[in-house]
Amino acid sequence: EVQLVESGGDLVQPGGSLRLSCEASGFTFSDYWMTWVRQAPGRGLECVALIMSDGSNKYYPDSMKGRFTVSRDNAKSSLYLQIHSLRADDTAIYYCVRDVRWGMSDSWGQGTLVTVSS
Amino acid sequence: DIVMTQSPLSLSVTPGQPASISCKSSQSLLHTDGQTYLHWYLQKPGQSPQLLIFDVSKRFSGVPDRFSGSGSGTDFTLRISRVEAEDVGIYYCMQGLYFRTFGQGTKVEIK
Numbered sequence: 001e002v003q004l005v006e007s008g009g010d011l012v013q014p015g016g017s018l019r020l021s022c023e024a025s026g027f028t029f030s031d032y033w034m035t036w037v038r039q040a041p042g043r044g045l046e047c048v049a050l051i052m053s054d055g056s057n058k059y060y061p062d063s064m065k066g067r068f069t070v071s072r073d074n075a076k077s078s079l080y081l082q083i084h085s086l087r088a089d090d091t092a093i094y095y096c097v098r099d100v101r102w103g104m105s106d107s108w109g110q111g112t113l114v115t116v117s118s
Numbered sequence: 119d120i121v122m123t124q125s126p127l128s129l130s131v132t133p134g135q136p137a138s139i140s141c142k143s144s145q146s147l148l149h150t151d152g153q154t155y156l157h158w159y160l161q162k163p164g165q166s167p168q169l170l171i172f173d174v175s176k177r178f179s180g181v182p183d184r185f186s187g188s189g190s191g192t193d194f195t196l197r198i199s200r201v202e203a204e205d206v207g208i209y210y211c212m213q214g215l216y217f218r219t220f221g222q223g224t225k226v227e228i229k
Binding site: 035044045046047050059061062095102103104105106107108109110111 | 119155157159166167168169172173178210212213214215217218219220221222223
């Protein structure tokens with residue numbers, strides 16, 4: 001069974017940084033592209049980063065470039081998201097998502113909550 | 119950026135009745151490989167989104183056949199032939215051709 005377990009969400013002050021983690025199990029992690037998707041309270045879904053299976057290529061929407069860094073450690077079956085200069089509008093649940101191919105995700109974790117507030 | 123527009127944004131359905139959700143993209147989602155990168159997800163209350171339909175009309179593993187998808191180019195539709203209580207939640211269309219973007223979501227509730 002595919003399992004994706006996120007951690008690292010916290011209450012952070014504006015301007016701070018945070019590193020989110022996702023531990024994968026139940027599949028060969030190194031075979032899959034992975035994505036981070038966030039959902040602000042009462043809002044829709046927004047993709048924030050995507051990383052190829054070997055970590056060689058990463059993709060971000062223009063609005064996320066510069067503050068978000070996605071990485072992975074295939075030996076540990078783990079995915080990471082580093083966020084810098086956090087703002088109130090970064091407050092959201094961050095989901096770790098498995099991609100079965102470009103543009104298609106089939107499995108989601110339960111999410112980790114990031115709250116940015118003073 | 120590709121913009122995805124869903125309608126309606128909310129839907130109240132009597133159990134056993136059909137329901138339909140429209141999704142329009144600002145650009146064609148047809149890839150040069152012949153596939154159309156339009157997928158549908160359902161987020162049930164308190165849960166993470168789950169994949170329902172991929173590539174416009176293919177049901178994901180375990181998805182009941184009362185769910186169907188259709189469309190091409192920029193216009194797509196998700197249909198539920200007979201709504202059941204377990205179908206409540208928010209339905210999202212998502213384009214996966216240029217990075218990925220989601221529609222605003224359509225909230226389905228039972229009358």
